[in-house]
Amino acid sequence: MNVSVVLFTSDLRLHDHPPLRAALDGSRTVVPLFVRDRAVDRAGFAAPNRLAFLADCLRDLDAGLRERGGRLVYRSGDLVDEVCKVVTETDADEVHMAGGVSAHAHRREERLRAALEGDGRRLHVHDEVVTALAPGAVTPASSDHFAVFTPYFRHWDRHHQRQVLGVPRVVRVPEDIGSERLPTRGELSGLSAGLATGGEREGRKLLTAWLRSGIHAYVDGHDDLAGDATSRLSPHLHFGTVSAVEVAHRARKAGGPGADAFVRQLAWRDFHHQVLAARPAASRKDLRTRNDLWRSPDAAAQEIEDWKEGRTGYPVVDAAMRQLRHEGWMHNRGRLLTASFLAKTLYVDWRVGAEHFLSLLVDGDIANNQLNWQWVAGTGTDSRPNRVLNPVVQGKRYDPEGAYVRRWVPELEGLGGAAVHEPWKLKGPERAAYDYPEPIVDLSEALARFKHARGRD
Numbered sequence: 001m002n003v004s005v006v007l008f009t010s011d012l013r014l015h016d017h018p019p020l021r022a023a024l025d026g027s028r029t030v031v032p033l034f035v036r037d038r039a040v041d042r043a044g045f046a047a048p049n050r051l052a053f054l055a056d057c058l059r060d061l062d063a064g065l066r067e068r069g070g071r072l073v074y075r076s077g078d079l080v081d082e083v084c085k086v087v088t089e090t091d092a093d094e095v096h097m098a099g100g101v102s103a104h105a106h107r108r109e110e111r112l113r114a115a116l117e118g119d120g121r122r123l124h125v126h127d128e129v130v131t132a133l134a135p136g137a138v139t140p141a142s143s144d145h146f147a148v149f150t151p152y153f154r155h156w157d158r159h160h161q162r163q164v165l166g167v168p169r170v171v172r173v174p175e176d177i178g179s180e181r182l183p184t185r186g187e188l189s190g191l192s193a194g195l196a197t198g199g200e201r202e203g204r205k206l207l208t209a210w211l212r213s214g215i216h217a218y219v220d221g222h223d224d225l226a227g228d229a230t231s232r233l234s235p236h237l238h239f240g241t242v243s244a245v246e247v248a249h250r251a252r253k254a255g256g257p258g259a260d261a262f263v264r265q266l267a268w269r270d271f272h273h274q275v276l277a278a279r280p281a282a283s284r285k286d287l288r289t290r291n292d293l294w295r296s297p298d299a300a301a302q303e304i305e306d307w308k309e310g311r312t313g314y315p316v317v318d319a320a321m322r323q324l325r326h327e328g329w330m331h332n333r334g335r336l337l338t339a340s341f342l343a344k345t346l347y348v349d350w351r352v353g354a355e356h357f358l359s360l361l362v363d364g365d366i367a368n369n370q371l372n373w374q375w376v377a378g379t380g381t382d383s384r385p386n387r388v389l390n391p392v393v394q395g396k397r398y399d400p401e402g403a404y405v406r407r408w409v410p411e412l413e414g415l416g417g418a419a420v421h422e423p424w425k426l427k428g429p430e431r432a433a434y435d436y437p438e439p440i441v442d443l444s445e446a447l448a449r450f451k452h453a454r455g456r457d
Contacts, residue, residue, distance in 0.1 A: 002028045002029065002093070003028065003029050003030070003031065003090045003091060003092040003093065003174060004023035004024075004028050004029075004030050004031070004092055004093070004094050004095070004096060005023075005030070005031045005033050005083065005086055005087060005090070005092045005094070005095040005096070006019050006020050006023045006030050006031065006032050006033065006095075006096050006097070007019075007033050007034075007035070007083060007095055007096065007097040008032065008033065008034045008061070008072075008097075009034075009097060009098055009100065009105075009240075010098065010100070010130050010238065010239060010240045011098045011129050011130060011240035012034075012054075012057040012058065012060075012061050012199075012200065012239050012240050012241050013061070013200040013203070013240055013241050013242065013243065014061070014064045014065070014068075014167045014168065014200065015164075015165075015166075015167045015200065015204070015242075015243060015246065016164045016165045016166075016167075016243035016245060016246045017129070017165065017167075017243075018098075018126040018128070018129050018162075018165060019096035019097055019098055019124070019126045019129060020032070020096070020168065020171075021165050021168065022096050022124060022126065023094075023096045024168055024171070029172045029173065029174055030070070030171060030172065030173065031073055031086055031090055031092065031173060031174060031177055032061075032065055032070060032071070032072050032073060032171065032173065033072075033073045033074075033075065033082075033083065033086055034058060034061075034072060034073070034074050034075075035074075035075050035076065035077070035079045035082045035083065036074070036075070036076035036077075036183075037078070037079040037108075038076065038077055038078060039078070039079065039104065039108075040104075043104070045358065045364075045366075047358060047359050047360065047361075047364060048188050048189065048190040048191050049191055049192050049195055049328035049360055049361070049362045049364075050361075050362055050364060051183070051185075051188055052185035052188050052191050052195060052198075052362075053185075053195070053196070053197075053198035053235055053239060053328075053362045054183075054198065054239065055182070055183040055184050055185045055187075055188070055198070056185060056197055056198030056199045056202075057198040057199050057200070057239050057241055058072060058074065058182050058183065059182055059184070059199070060198070060199030060200050060201055060202070060241075061199075061200065062182060064200060064201075065171055065173075068168060068169060068170050068171045069170050069171055069172060069173075070170075070171030070172065070173040071173055071179070072179070072182070073086065073173070073177055073178075073179040074179050074180050074181070074182050074183075075179070075180055076180060079108055079112070080108070080111045080112050080115050083095060083112060083115075083116075084115050084116070084119070086177065087116065087119070087121055089177060089178075090174050090177055092121070093120075093121055093122065094121060094122040094123070094124060095112070095116060095121065095122070095123050095124070096124045096126065097109075097112075097123070097124070097125055097126070098125070098126055098129035098130050098240070099125045099126060099127050099129065099130070099134070099135075100130070101130075101135055101273045101274075101276045101277035101280075101367055102276060102280060102283060102366045102367070103280035103281070103283065106280065109123070109125055128161075128162055128245055129240070129243075130240060130244070130273070131244050131269065131270045131273050132161060132244040132245050132247075132248045132266055132267075132269075132270055133156055133159060133161065133270050135270075135273050135274040135277035135278070136274065136277065137159060138152065138155035138156055138159055138274075144278050145274050145275055145277070145278035145279070146271065146274065146275075147275070147381055148381060148383065149267075149268065149271050149381065152267070152271050152274070153264065153267045153271070156267045156270060156271075157263075157267065161245055161248060161249070162245060163249075164243070164245060164246045164249055191328075192325060192326055192327055192328035192360065192362075193326055194326045194327040194328075195327065195328045195362060196232070196235060196327070196328070196329065196362065198235065198236075198239060198241065198362075199241060200241040200242070202236070202241070203233070203236035203241035203242040204241075204242060206231070206232060206233060206236065206242075207231075207233060207236075207242050207247060207250070210231045210232075210233065211250055211251065211254050214229065214231060215231070215251060215254055215256075215258045215259050215262055216254070216256055216258040216259070217229055217258055218230075218231075218258035218259075218261050218262050219257040219258045219260070219261040220258075222261065222262075222265075222332070223332075223333045223398050224398065224399075225316070225319075225320075225331055225333055225334060225398045225399040225404035226399055226401070226403035226404040226407070228331060230331065230332065231262065232329070233247065234329070234363035235329065235362045235363040237269065237363070238362075238363040238364070238365045244266060244269070244270070247266060248263055248266050251263050251266070269367075269368060271381075272367045272368050272371040272372070273367045273368075275287070275367070275371055275381065276366065276367040276370070276371060282370065282371060282374065282380075283366050283367075283370045284351070284370075286374065286379040286380075287371070287374050287379060287380045287381065288379055288380065288381075288385070289379065290378055290379055290385065290454060292347075292349075292379070292453060292454075293453065294347060294348060294349035295346070295347050295348055295349075297348075297349075297352060300346060300347075300348050302440075303346050303348070303440050303441065304342075304346070304348060304352060306437070306440050307321065307338070307341065307342050307346065307348075307353075308321065308356055309321070310322040310325070310408075310409070311437050311440075312341065312437070312439065312440050312441075313424070313436070313437045313438050313439035313440050314341065314391040314392070314395075314439060315395060315402075315405040315409050315412060315420055315421055315423065315436075316334075316337065316391050316392075316394060316395035316398075316399060316404070316405055316421060317337060317338050317341050317391050318405075318408070318409050319334070319399075319404055319405045319407070319408035319409050320334030320335070320337065320338045320408075321338055322408040322409065323408050324338075324357070324360050324361070325360060326408075328360050328361060328362040329361065329362055329363065330361070331404075333394075333398050335357075335372065336376060336389060337389045337391055337394045338353075339353055339372070339373055339376040339377070340376050340387075340388060340389035341389070341391055343373070343376060343377040343378075344376075344377070344378070344388045344389075344446075344450050345388065345391075345441060345443065345446040345447075345450070346441060346446070347446070347449055347450055347453060350373045350374060350376070350377035350379065351373075353373055354369055354370050354373040357369055357373070378454075386450075386451075386454055386456055388447055388450060390443060391443075392421055392422060392443070395418075395421040396418050396421055399421070400418060401417055401418070402415065402416070402417055402418055402419070402420035402421060405420045405421065406420060409436070411434055411435050411436045412434060412436055414433070414434070415434070423436055424438055424439060
């Protein structure tokens with residue numbers, strides 16, 4: 001009996017799944033396997049919100065496999081050891097998996113390949129499973145990756161993308177292969193109260209609804225904080241419950257300016273993956289150093305804590321940080337302005353912010369989280385590394401009526417219109433009526449400090 005193992009990682013779906021389809025070629029028996037890699041726990045990346053979403057995804061994947069005659073095999077421990085155990089137990093001769101871009105993913109693939117080949121087995125790593133385009137599919141003439149988004153997008157947009165693969169009708173799994181019990185979100189604590197539900201069914205339902213009624217307004221509404229006119233697909237793209245290839249194809253088929261703008265955001269996601277694939281150290285080190293002498297975490301401890309808790313005295317910053325804590329997700333415009341506030345207004349190392357985001361974000365992705373933080377901090381690919389986002393200006397521009405602020409900062413719900421963005425301007429008893437902190441930093445002084453630090457004064 002020919003047996004293949006399909007190792008699921010960040011691709012927890014049955015639709016458009018190249019590793020699974022390749023393993024099923026020739027009517028092979030397959031072992032759909034997920035390993036809860038303890039190395040992820042040791043590295044501190046096993047955040048409760050992502051573990052809860054993951055549990056939803058695994059149970060949904062198992063249900064989908066059972067509908068097709070199969071099931072998901074779940075193991076925990078060292079990934080290479082557990083895969084090799086399953087290979088030995090089933091006498092499988094090959095393993096299929098999606099390619100990754102992080103340093104951990106590269107090491108994992110190298111270790112697994114060496115272990116399998118040493119025992120006469122083969123590892124097949126498939127591209128364009130996690131991203132719409134493989135990290136090395138388009139490169140400039142003089143480098144191994146694009147360091148600027150616009151030329152990357154021109155090549156990305158013209159490049160042929162593979163066709164979407166159908167879902168398999170039948171998946172045959174060896175009957176005697178054992179599995180640990182699948183986790184549930186009910187076993188976890190410390191979850192965000194408004195955390196979304198995971199799983200392929202939920203992701204596909206969300207995608208269909210977005211393409212039907214949301215995408216056409218995206219070009220005008222994607223920065224509207226209160227309107228929340230975004231797809232909310234980022235957690236599903238992170239866990240691979242929807243395929244980036246399929247999303248791109250279906251968005252292009254929908255057509256129009258909104259779809260074009262949305263597809264461009266998919267390209268941004270691929271852009272960051274190809275940067276990290278070429279420069280794995282960018283998850284920890286400045287991609288382009290500005291020789292910053294960041295304020296130490298001890299010196300800025302109280303301000304960092306105020307930022308995390310949404311008590312900075314700048315309402316739109318606080319609203320976004322409270323949304324993050326409640327939902328495990330934050331509007332993209334909110335991510336930009338809260339990151340700018342920490343890294344440039346408070347002049348705190350971007351890694352402090354990136355770590356906090358990863359502790360809560362259900363879509364917390366090393367490539368996109370770290371490189372977006374670097375972009376905002378000016379140490380990454382931004383062509384204007386010294387730009388500083390003013391939270392008052394940003395609030396008035398992207399939340400002009402103050403609805404987003406009042407939604408997440410109820411202390412200020414009595415303040416109407418744009419006045420909610422500057423509560424410190426109230427005087428006497430009127431100001432005292434609002435239990436909300438004064439700004440923790442003066443914006444003009446903070447700007448001067450940043451310019452001096454970057455040698456721009």
